Amino acid sequence: MKPEDVHKSGPILSMNSVEVLYNSVMLAIKGVSIEVPHGGMVALLGSNGAGKSTTLKAISGLLTAERGKVSRGEIRFDGNVIGDSLPQERVELGICHVIEGRRVFEHLTPDENLEAAAPMSLSRGRVASEKARIYDYFPRLGERKTSLAGYLSGGEQQMLAIGRALMTQPRLLMLDEPSLGLAPFLVAEIFEIIKRINRDHGLSVLLVEQNALAALDIVSHGYLIENGRVVMHDTAERLKANSDIQEFYLGGGQARSFHDIKHYRRRKRWLS
Amino acid sequence: MDIAYLSELAVNGALTGLLYSLFALGLVLIYKSSSVPNLAQGALTMLAAYVVLALSRQLGFPLWLAIAATTIIMFFAGLGVEKVALRRMAGRPIVMILMMTLGLDIFIRGSTLAVWGGTSRSMELGISYDPLFLGPILLSRINLAGAGVAIALFVAFLLFFRTRHGIRLRAISDDYIASWSIGISVEHGVALSWGMASVVAVASGVIWGEIQGVDQSLSQLLLKGLTVAVLGGLDSIAGAILAGIFLGVVENVGSSYLDSIVGGGSRDLIVAAVLIFTVMLRPHGLFGRHDIERV
Numbered sequence: 001m002k003p004e005d006v007h008k009s010g011p012i013l014s015m016n017s018v019e020v021l022y023n024s025v026m027l028a029i030k031g032v033s034i035e036v037p038h039g040g041m042v043a044l045l046g047s048n049g050a051g052k053s054t055t056l057k058a059i060s061g062l063l064t065a066e067r068g069k070v071s072r073g074e075i076r077f078d079g080n081v082i083g084d085s086l087p088q089e090r091v092e093l094g095i096c097h098v099i100e101g102r103r104v105f106e107h108l109t110p111d112e113n114l115e116a117a118a119p120m121s122l123s124r125g126r127v128a129s130e131k132a133r134i135y136d137y138f139p140r141l142g143e144r145k146t147s148l149a150g151y152l153s154g155g156e157q158q159m160l161a162i163g164r165a166l167m168t169q170p171r172l173l174m175l176d177e178p179s180l181g182l183a184p185f186l187v188a189e190i191f192e193i194i195k196r197i198n199r200d201h202g203l204s205v206l207l208v209e210q211n212a213l214a215a216l217d218i219v220s221h222g223y224l225i226e227n228g229r230v231v232m233h234d235t236a237e238r239l240k241a242n243s244d245i246q247e248f249y250l251g252g253g254q255a256r257s258f259h260d261i262k263h264y265r266r267r268k269r270w271l272s
Numbered sequence: 273m274d275i276a277y278l279s280e281l282a283v284n285g286a287l288t289g290l291l292y293s294l295f296a297l298g299l300v301l302i303y304k305s306s307s308v309p310n311l312a313q314g315a316l317t318m319l320a321a322y323v324v325l326a327l328s329r330q331l332g333f334p335l336w337l338a339i340a341a342t343t344i345i346m347f348f349a350g351l352g353v354e355k356v357a358l359r360r361m362a363g364r365p366i367v368m369i370l371m372m373t374l375g376l377d378i379f380i381r382g383s384t385l386a387v388w389g390g391t392s393r394s395m396e397l398g399i400s401y402d403p404l405f406l407g408p409i410l411l412s413r414i415n416l417a418g419a420g421v422a423i424a425l426f427v428a429f430l431l432f433f434r435t436r437h438g439i440r441l442r443a444i445s446d447d448y449i450a451s452w453s454i455g456i457s458v459e460h461g462v463a464l465s466w467g468m469a470s471v472v473a474v475a476s477g478v479i480w481g482e483i484q485g486v487d488q489s490l491s492q493l494l495l496k497g498l499t500v501a502v503l504g505g506l507d508s509i510a511g512a513i514l515a516g517i518f519l520g521v522v523e524n525v526g527s528s529y530l531d532s533i534v535g536g537g538s539r540d541l542i543v544a545a546v547l548i549f550t551v552m553l554r555p556h557g558l559f560g561r562h563d564i565e566r567v
């Protein structure tokens with residue numbers, strides 16, 4: 001089930017059999033291998049606790065904040081092993097992780113949120129033009145740029161979190177469940193903008209979602225991760241057509257019954 | 273009691289209060305970046321005063337140069353303390369970090385006692401003790417000068433927090449994991465706040481050293497400083513300023529009434545009452561941040 005397209009210049013991100021340990025004992029992902037091609041959009045799907053966020057944290061280096069550690073495997077960005085460099089060094093390389101749950105700086109204005117993320121090496125003028133570019137993508141933010149970010153709506157906060165990440169001038173943007181708790185029309189709006197940025201600037205995107213339906217509409221490939229392992233990898237088209245995925249993931253991320261999940265897990269073991 | 277005397281008490285109380293605020297500013301700076309009240313702030317203040325004296329008396333620097341050099345030394349000492357003692361504590365329970373600052377406090381007090389002994393030394397800034405009259409009100413020149421320095425520092429820090437570096441520090445105090453995720457070096461930000469708090473310790477050490485002499489009791493400013501910081505909300509500079517003025521006025525006016533009744537010593541009781549009632553009734557202080565909750 002390999003995607004058929006050939007990566008011309010090698011992938012921008014490749015993860016090879018990566019294992020992550022939390023607190024030196026809890027094995028959260030067990031040999032995950034994924035690739036994101038240059039300028040590509042890839043989804044990482046899976047249910048609660050599958051290891052999606054852990055995978056992103058391994059890439060961004062935020063694992064250290066939670067006493068987690070890559071215990072095996074390697075992660076390459078642009079062909080170079082990133083090893084155990086600091087999160088800020090990875091941001092400088094061009095990796096930016098929009099963490100789960102929005103996490104805007106609530107006591108700062110949206111304008112200040114964006115400014116906080118601008119690399120110190122950018123001139124004042126560049127910071128202003130970059131902010132203008134973000135407000136161009138997210139006009140709603142521009143209208144509220146001087147109120148405290150904590151008072152923005154959920155959708156506006158998600159836009160701000162994405163805009164803030166874009167201020168770091170990333171080449172790989174990783175989004176952790178941007179659709180969480182948002183109305184479908186907002187999800188569509190935000191995904192449309194992500195798609196546009198990907199098209200305009202060739203920004204590579206790794207999108208973590210439980211909302212598989214929405215995600216598979218904008219990405220070219222997807223990985224399905226379950227219990228810390230990749231259990232399926234295919235083009236978005238084929239994943240959408242896959243009966244397992246349809247049955248269990250295309251519901252749009254609502255809570256599924258325990259029975260369904262167990263049923264699914266049983267099948268998964270059988271499949272993989 | 274007549275109105276002139278009352279206003280003299282109030283004005284002088286406010287000036288002293290601004291000096292409490294100056295001390296509390298150091299606590300606020302560190303609390304903002306690392307959510308821990310630095311129990312060593314009093315010891316740092318005392319250390320700064322001793323270093324100024326050592327440079328000017330023992331090495332013969334002119335006083336202004338001694339103060340300038342101490343500012344630089346203390347800035348780097350603050351960075352060093354954070355790097356050596358605090359950074360490895362990241363992610364540990366807050367109470368352990370608090371204990372670490374207590375350990376630092378004891379260590380600095382012990383070392384200064386060993387090096388400079390227990391006798392009180394005077395700062396000798398050269399500010400005259402002649403009375404200064406504002407209309408009918410008698411003012412202390414050193415308190416007035418100190419209040420001026422305090423206000424200048426407050427303004428400087430309020431402006432600093434609007435710069436790009438300052439915004440990044442505020443981001444760290446909001447959410448350090450989100451700060452990491454966008455490439456802010458949280459470690460450097462926290463270190464910078466220790467450096468700045470140590471610089472504030474120089475200002476407050478010099479002024480308080482002039483007022484009450486340089487000895488171990490200088491470190492006990494921590495108690496009033498903490499009261500002011502807590503009343504001001506721990507993470508708010510403006511809160512610390514207003515809380516300091518409030519405490520200074522209440523303490524000065526209140527004790528002049530109460531001392532005649534209880535026969536002295538009521539200052540500490542008033543400070544204790546302010547601290548206890550703040551914690552009981554307004555745990556976020558007058559200006560502390562509540563978590564923003566949207567409806």
Ligand SMILES: Nc1ncnc2c1ncn2[C@@H]1O[C@H](COP(=O)(O)OP(=O)(O)OP(=O)(O)O)[C@@H](O)[C@H]1O
Binds near residue numbers: 028046053055100210
């Ligand atoms: N900080 C942590 N310490 C210990 N275990 C953790 C930690 N964070 C996650 N885990 C565990 O690692 C596993 C994977 O968690 P992860 O957060 O990556 O899942 P996820 O796929 O993002 O789930 P969700 O959809 O709920 O966000 C889970 O079993 C979880 O309990």
Ligand SMILES: [Mg+2]
Binds near residue numbers: 054176
């Ligand atoms: Mg997650």
